Amino acid sequence: MAEAHAHAHGHDHGAHAHHPTGWRRWAYSTNHKDIGTMYIVLAFVASLVGVAFSMMLRAELAYPGMQLIHDQQFYNVLVTAHGLIMVFFVVMPSLIGGFGNWFVPLMIGTPDMAFPRMNNISFWLTLVGLCLVATSTLVGTGAGTGWTVYPPLSNAVFHPGMAVDFAILSLHVAGAASILGAINFITTIFNMRAPGMTFHRMPLFVWAILVTAFLLLLALPVLAGALTMLLTDRNFGTSFFAPQGGGDPIFWQHLFWFFGHPEVYIMIIPAFGIISQVVSTFSKKPVFGYLGMAYAMVAIGFIGFVVWAHHMFTVGFNVETRAYFVIAHFHYVLSVAAVFAIFTGMYYWLPKMCGRMYDERLGQWQFWITFVGVNVLFFPQHFLGLAGMPRRIADYPDAYAGWNLVSSVGAAITLVGTLLFIYLLYRTLTAGERAPANPWGEGATTLEWTVESPAPFHTHEILPNITTQPAE
Amino acid sequence: MTNRARNIRITAAASVAVVVGMTGLVAVSEPLYRLFCKVTGYGGTPRMAEKASGATGEAMFTVRFDANVARGLSWGFRAAEPQMSVRVGEETLAYYEAKNTSDLPLVGTATFNVQPDRAAPYFNKIQCFCFTEQVLAPGETVRMPVTFFVDPEITKDVHARDIGTITLSYTFFKSDDQSKARVAQSEFKPESKTYSN
Numbered sequence: 001m002a003e004a005h006a007h008a009h010g011h012d013h014g015a016h017a018h019h020p021t022g023w024r025r026w027a028y029s030t031n032h033k034d035i036g037t038m039y040i041v042l043a044f045v046a047s048l049v050g051v052a053f054s055m056m057l058r059a060e061l062a063y064p065g066m067q068l069i070h071d072q073q074f075y076n077v078l079v080t081a082h083g084l085i086m087v088f089f090v091v092m093p094s095l096i097g098g099f100g101n102w103f104v105p106l107m108i109g110t111p112d113m114a115f116p117r118m119n120n121i122s123f124w125l126t127l128v129g130l131c132l133v134a135t136s137t138l139v140g141t142g143a144g145t146g147w148t149v150y151p152p153l154s155n156a157v158f159h160p161g162m163a164v165d166f167a168i169l170s171l172h173v174a175g176a177a178s179i180l181g182a183i184n185f186i187t188t189i190f191n192m193r194a195p196g197m198t199f200h201r202m203p204l205f206v207w208a209i210l211v212t213a214f215l216l217l218l219a220l221p222v223l224a225g226a227l228t229m230l231l232t233d234r235n236f237g238t239s240f241f242a243p244q245g246g247g248d249p250i251f252w253q254h255l256f257w258f259f260g261h262p263e264v265y266i267m268i269i270p271a272f273g274i275i276s277q278v279v280s281t282f283s284k285k286p287v288f289g290y291l292g293m294a295y296a297m298v299a300i301g302f303i304g305f306v307v308w309a310h311h312m313f314t315v316g317f318n319v320e321t322r323a324y325f326v327i328a329h330f331h332y333v334l335s336v337a338a339v340f341a342i343f344t345g346m347y348y349w350l351p352k353m354c355g356r357m358y359d360e361r362l363g364q365w366q367f368w369i370t371f372v373g374v375n376v377l378f379f380p381q382h383f384l385g386l387a388g389m390p391r392r393i394a395d396y397p398d399a400y401a402g403w404n405l406v407s408s409v410g411a412a413i414t415l416v417g418t419l420l421f422i423y424l425l426y427r428t429l430t431a432g433e434r435a436p437a438n439p440w441g442e443g444a445t446t447l448e449w450t451v452e453s454p455a456p457f458h459t460h461e462i463l464p465n466i467t468t469q470p471a472e
Numbered sequence: 473m474t475n476r477a478r479n480i481r482i483t484a485a486a487s488v489a490v491v492v493g494m495t496g497l498v499a500v501s502e503p504l505y506r507l508f509c510k511v512t513g514y515g516g517t518p519r520m521a522e523k524a525s526g527a528t529g530e531a532m533f534t535v536r537f538d539a540n541v542a543r544g545l546s547w548g549f550r551a552a553e554p555q556m557s558v559r560v561g562e563e564t565l566a567y568y569e570a571k572n573t574s575d576l577p578l579v580g581t582a583t584f585n586v587q588p589d590r591a592a593p594y595f596n597k598i599q600c601f602c603f604t605e606q607v608l609a610p611g612e613t614v615r616m617p618v619t620f621f622v623d624p625e626i627t628k629d630v631h632a633r634d635i636g637t638i639t640l641s642y643t644f645f646k647s648d649d650q651s652k653a654r655v656a657q658s659e660f661k662p663e664s665k666t667y668s669n
């Protein structure tokens with residue numbers, strides 16, 4: 001693809017020199033790369049909070065009894081905030097808002113997203129959402145409902161204060177932001193591809209974002225609707241989910257999982273996309289079975305919706321069965337798979353985003369420490385689950401003591417790995433070697449490697465023509 | 473308008489239509505869900521069955537009956553017997569009793585829950601008083617039957633077959649809609665009755 005690009009960045013920037021500088025550059029940004037960067041920074045900040053909360057939880061759980069956290073409601077508040085922050089303000093903004101904004105336009109060969117101003121609004125709404133969820137932990141006794149916000153626990157009887165309302169509003173706002181973002185991605189990918197960039201030549205990461213955007217479009221309105229009903233139940237006397245008014249808490253669970261199921265795929269499909277890109281770059285061949293992978297992602301997205309039905313007919317909600325097993329299981333999916341994909345994306349694209357190379361040896365250390373850490377952290381939780389340890393408890397019978405300590409030691413190792421990553425980022429930004437346009441060699445065939453590093457403010461202003469490329 | 477600009481509008485409009493469509497679906501989901509529950513008798517029950525299949529097994533379970541009243545409803549509510557020993561697959565009848573201890577007619581609604589969760593899918597109810605409104609006049613007592621059986625399939629589930637005790641727990645809430653209480657007040661009859669559906 002090397003000969004296909006080129007002229008995209010060679011032109012005179014004079015005509016575009018009017019773009020704002022200083023704080024205005026960021027506040028009013030309509031530039032997909034700046035917005036992508038802001039999403040990554042937001043996710044980074046949120047992850048500090050989310051990880052800090054999880055470390056407090058693991059520290060409490062290291063030994064039976066109550067040491068650090070002296071009341072169960074506060075424990076629940078931390079669990080809830082950790083879950084919400086990790087899902088809505090770390091994994092989604094980094095994979096979709098961050099890498100998606102940065103690389104979808106670069107990869108399909110277009111100067112920017114279809115609706116740059118809307119893109120700006122999406123970002124700021126996401127930030128408002130993050131502030132609202134942070135607020136919810138601080139008002140009254142906080143929202144101790146779990147990230148699934150199940151009534152009756154989330155209703156006004158059990159959580160009379162404003163905390164749950166803040167949490168609900170937070171999800172509303174973050175959801176609206178994601179819907180706008182999804183419309184933007186779909187419109188961009190459908191209409192703004194460079195000449196010759198057919199669907200079947202589109203990089204797998206772009207496919208992944210496209211499928212994810214569709215899932216968001218279908219799933220988030222359902223969450224928003226359900227949250228609205230919960231909000232009116234709490235504040236305006238309706239009883240959609242309140243049994244004393246003829247409502248049914250189980251109805252919430254159906255609505256929630258109509259969203260929750262695809263949500264798992266929303267977090268994992270972009271991760272697939274990144275891994276596919278990296279594998280094809282370093283194996284120097286397009287992902288074996290490119291089309292197979294593309295359609296697999298479409299199929300997974302589709303199935304993500306269909307299997308919602310299994311919740312519909314197995315109520316009694318077995319999800320809670322062998323409770324800690326569930327914790328182990330979804331952390332393997334979310335924390336090990338999605339977060340490792342985020343690290344992978346950072347390593348892969350950091351040279352393009354900041355124009356500097358990271359230290360490979362530090363990177364290897366970071367990988368292995370974190371890898372050992374998360375496995376020591378989450379694997380023993382399977383045993384705890386099988387032994388019957390429930391979720392969302394700050395104290396537990398002595399029988400569960402051993403593996404809980406192991407798990408908490410794993411959390412500490414993971415923390416070391418995470419801190420090392422922060423150090424690596426710092427080193428890269430301040431002292432990294434200058435990166436060439438394409439540091440990864442012949443395997444890196446996608447268009448982002450055809451522009452210089454760091455990618456200039458404007459790229460692909462003259463559309464790259466890739467009609468000469470054979471379809472992969 | 474260029475071709476591309478037009479296509480962009482069409483795609484964006486179609487995306488917005490999807491969002492509107494899904495929102496519409498949620499908006500009507502509540503009546504649809506109610507209809508679904510009415511038709512299938514589902515309404516949050518782990519399982520509703522017509523009758524037990526007839527197949528019984530060797531395994532015995534202790535079924536505990538738990539009764540709770542939420543704040544705001546002045547009723548006494550208890551199980552006629554605190555627990556029973558039942559054979560798997562066998563149709564069993566149990567009674568709960570509620571008494572209005574206030575001097576006003578009151579409407580209550582019950583929800584229930586089966587513990588442990590992993591037993592819930594096997595706990596089949598043939599008849600129960602959940603989710604239907606109960607109107608009790610002052611001092612009135614009502615006996616409410618629950619017919620249930622434990623599905624013999626439970627013995628094949630490695631995660632559930634070791635459960636010795638299943639707890640069926642009911643909670644009565646004061647209904648938000650008390651209009652039926654006012655009707656009841658006008659036709660107050662003090663004798664005790666047995667509720668059946």
Ligand code: HEM
Binds near residue numbers: 083
């Ligand atoms: C640093 C690594 C992490 C640690 C040490 C950690 C630890 C924990 C702990 C201790 C709990 C509470 C378990 C309980 O008592 O019920 C929890 C729950 C949860 N975590 Fe994590 N976690 C980590 C990373 C993540 C990531 C990356 C995600 C990404 C989405 C995530 C999502 C969740 C969710 C959704 C819950 C459930 C919240 C709820 O029950 O409502 N976690 N985590």
Ligand SMILES: [Cu+2]
Binds near residue numbers: 261307310311
């Ligand atoms: Cu599921």
